[in-house]
Amino acid sequence: MKNIQLFLVLMLFFVLPVAAQETAYKTQQNIHYYPEEVNQSDVYINERCVLDVYYPTNKEDFSTIVWFHGGGITQGHKEIPEALKNQGVCVVGVNYRLHPRVKSPDYVEDAAAAVAWTIKNIDDYGGDSTLVFVSGHSAGGYLTSMVGLDKRWLAEFGVDANQIAGLIPFSGHAITHFTIRKERGIPGTQPVVDDMAPLFHVRADAPPLLLITGDREKEMLGRYEENAFLMRMMKVVGHKETRLFEMDGYGHAMTFPAFPLLLEEVKRISEKR
Numbered sequence: 349m350k351n352i353q354l355f356l357v358l359m360l361f362f363v364l365p366v367a368a369q370e371t372a373y374k375t376q377q378n379i380h381y382y383p384e385e386v387n388q389s390d391v392y393i394n395e396r397c398v399l400d401v402y403y404p405t406n407k408e409d410f411s412t413i414v415w416f417h418g419g420g421i422t423q424g425h426k427e428i429p430e431a432l433k434n435q436g437v438c439v440v441g442v443n444y445r446l447h448p449r450v451k452s453p454d455y456v457e458d459a460a461a462a463v464a465w466t467i468k469n470i471d472d473y474g475g476d477s478t479l480v481f482v483s484g485h486s487a488g489g490y491l492t493s494m495v496g497l498d499k500r501w502l503a504e505f506g507v508d509a510n511q512i513a514g515l516i517p518f519s520g521h522a523i524t525h526f527t528i529r530k531e532r533g534i535p536g537t538q539p540v541v542d543d544m545a546p547l548f549h550v551r552a553d554a555p556p557l558l559l560i561t562g563d564r565e566k567e568m569l570g571r572y573e574e575n576a577f578l579m580r581m582m583k584v585v586g587h588k589e590t591r592l593f594e595m596d597g598y599g600h601a602m603t604f605p606a607f608p609l610l611l612e613e614v615k616r617i618s619e620k621r
Contacts, residue, residue, distance in 0.1 A: 378398045379398060379465075381442075381461050381465035382397050396445050399443065402438060410436065412479065415428070415441050416484030421446060421490075424487070426443040431604070432610075432611070438470065440462070444458035447527050452544060453544065456494050456544075461505055479513045481610075483517065484518065490546070492520060497551065519562055519567065519575075522546050522578035523546075526569070550584075554582070557591070558590075558593070559592040560595065571600065
């Protein structure tokens with residue numbers, strides 16, 4: 349009996365410290381990322397422009413991933429992807445306004461406002477504001493590239509886009525988004541590159557850029573090819589940290605194999621700081 353009691357004591361001695369070292373997480377939901385006067389001035393902004401913060405509660409100076417959902421800028425809802433939970437990082441899931449209730453560039457402004465809020469406030473949760481990454485799938489990937497490459501959007505909120513630690517768009521448009529083209533009466537099969545296209549804003553001093561798409565034969569509307577063009581032009585202008593991954597065998601819904609690449613990129617950059 350004494351041997352059993354001693355065994356149980358020893359087990360508690362070794363197991364409890366391990367349990368105590370495990371990272372705990374908390375989620376704070378429906379935080380408005382626009383100032384209160386803006387929220388009160390527009391019913392749809394007040395309803396839609398909110399975010400959730402999923403963050404470690406017993407860890408300091410963690411990295412943060414701002415995540416934009418997909419849905420063609422016409423549908424979708426903020427989310428904290430399961431694959432990003434319990435990974436030692438904070439995840440900020442963002443809602444933004446949708447077409448047809450609003451038109452371009454309102455949803456891009458929302459994305460910038462959410463990123464700016466995160467950079468300005470993540471220290472209060474224990475995070476490192478110099479380690480804020482931006483990512484998202486499809487429409488969310490487009491918003492990621494727009495706010496990271498076109499500096500005017502974050503500048504509206506007093507933030508330099510180069511404060512972003514890294515951009516990791518999943519299968520996002522590099523040309524002007526098809527919903528914006530639809531708003532202008534342009535068919536989805538007719539490519540446009542203007543100031544609402546990430547390709548229009550290639551620059552050498554941008555944050556590290558990791559582009560991820562599905563298989564070029566399975567992706568929608570040449571999505572791989574536009575990202576390949578973006579990669580090439582970023583290199584042409586002198587950007588040193590642009591890479592492109594093609595998920596062989598996966599179509600547009602390529603997030604499952606892409607999440608580990610996102611986490612590895614966050615780790616790679618965070619460890620260099």
